[in-house]
Amino acid sequence: MKLVRFLPALLLVAAGVAQAQLRVVQIAPLSGPLAGTGKQLQQGAQLAFAEANAAGGVHGQKIVFETLDDAYKAEESVRLAREVAKRPEKPVALLGLVGTGNVAALIKEGIVDEIGVPVIGVRTGASSLRQPGHPLVYHLRASYAAEVEKLVEVASTIGNTRFGVMYQNDPFGQDGLQAVQRALDKRKLPLLASAGYEKNTTKVEAAVETLLKAPDLQAIVLVSNSQATATFVKAYREKGGLAQLYALSVNNDREVVAAIGAERARGLGITQVVPFPTSGVMPVTRAYQGLLKKYQPDAEPSVSSMEGYLYGKVLVEALKRAGPKPTTQGLVKALSAAPFELGGYQINFTSGKHEGSDFVELTMIGAGGKLIR
Incomplete structure (x- = not known):
């Protein structure tokens, strides 16, 4: 132990x-x-x-x-x-x-x-x-449902209507996938592609290929943890993927930057469920x-x-x-x-009640790997 x-x-x-x-x-x-x-x-x-x-x-x-x-x-x-x-x-x-x-x-x-x-x-x-x-x-x-609702709201407001999902193949990932589907159904938007990967791995290559083949994706929600997210972002961008990428708050921005570098991580949106720590x-x-x-x-x-x-x-x-x-x-x-x-x-x-907060905001990894609001 x-x-x-x-x-x-x-x-x-x-x-x-x-x-x-x-x-x-x-x-x-x-x-x-x-x-x-x-x-x-x-x-x-x-x-x-x-x-x-x-x-x-x-x-x-x-x-x-x-x-x-x-x-x-x-x-x-x-x-x-x-x-x-x-x-x-x-x-x-x-x-x-x-x-x-x-x-x-x-x-x-x-x-x-x-x-x-x-x-x-x-x-x-x-x-x-x-x-x-x-x-x-x-x-x-x-909840993840609140996080997903926030990021789909933001993404769709700026004109993104063609969504895909990469998710961890376990209860966490399935919960997030279902939340994305509900948020899209609410707006009468289609989920064009989804692909899973196994927990405790970074084997996301098949998911990258699946989502690259989907026609003209504009936004991809990553229901994944930091290392798998980083691996996906790196591979997807290197293979020419252009969709805006969004991740949930379970992702540690520093781990993502450390894994793939500030330039590759730049532009990744991440929902947050606590006050911004440097504010x-x-x-x-x-x-x-x-x-x-x-x-x-x-x-x-x-x-x-x-x-x-x-x-x-x-x-x-x-x-x-x-x-x-x-x-x-x-x-x-x-x-x-x-x-x-x-x-x-x-x-x-x-x-x-046993849910003490519904606070959600969207942040992004900016220049130099710094998290910005």
Whole structure:
């Protein structure tokens, strides 16, 4: 088992000082094709917990944050979660899980129920995990359907009417493909071509050929993760493909640029479901930037890190509401008691809903590989 524990002074009590602790567990990829995403979610959550611990913790208790590496493999997510379930002391929450299939497996196998603590923030927008949702899983990001609706709206408004889709052949990809079909049906536009590729691979060559053969595509929606997206963009452009390419928020712009270079990545549209991390408009982004500079001075702001920070902030505030000895019931009640006002950005689980945000905006990789709005 690959296990990473973060026990620096910013997260733990000083050695030799006895103090109650609140343990939070993340199961996410720190290796494999989504390693960059998992690490950045982890880094962002660390900032929120560092901020809380530096202020004395939550009701005097320090937050201990532990990450288990599942390499983006559903069977590893299940194995690691079962180990957590067997521990004598359960964490107060799970946080920052990654992947539609991974989260679905934990629910299907009954492990979320077995651990019996809230899951705060999952890196998936799949409708299949929301309708119906699980009573312990709290989504802090907009759905893939909302993301697809936004990008199809933008693309069609500027005159694109001929669409294709490249999708990961798993629950994530199928969810995105269906969302594209619904968005196009709403506008009475055809889906001219679609092609899949296998999860945990970058074998997109067949998809490239299929979409190149489709007549005069103007826009292609990529329901794929960063490395597969990068491989597709590179191959499609090198073979003369001219359609505008759009990807969903699960893509890490830095990984795409690092994989294929700034010039090849330029022009790729990417939906985002959290505030722009380099903006100075919202107090929450300014706070995030300040914490990053203080605790991770060698890191640059990123969308995924910003998302992890929001996960951590919501959990910290919920723990404060739940009182000195938070139970699962108390934490669930705290999550739905009132909206979380996070410095200009709101997460709202009131009225029993488990989808806290519908925020979506479209960004693009611009000159020099920089993400622009």
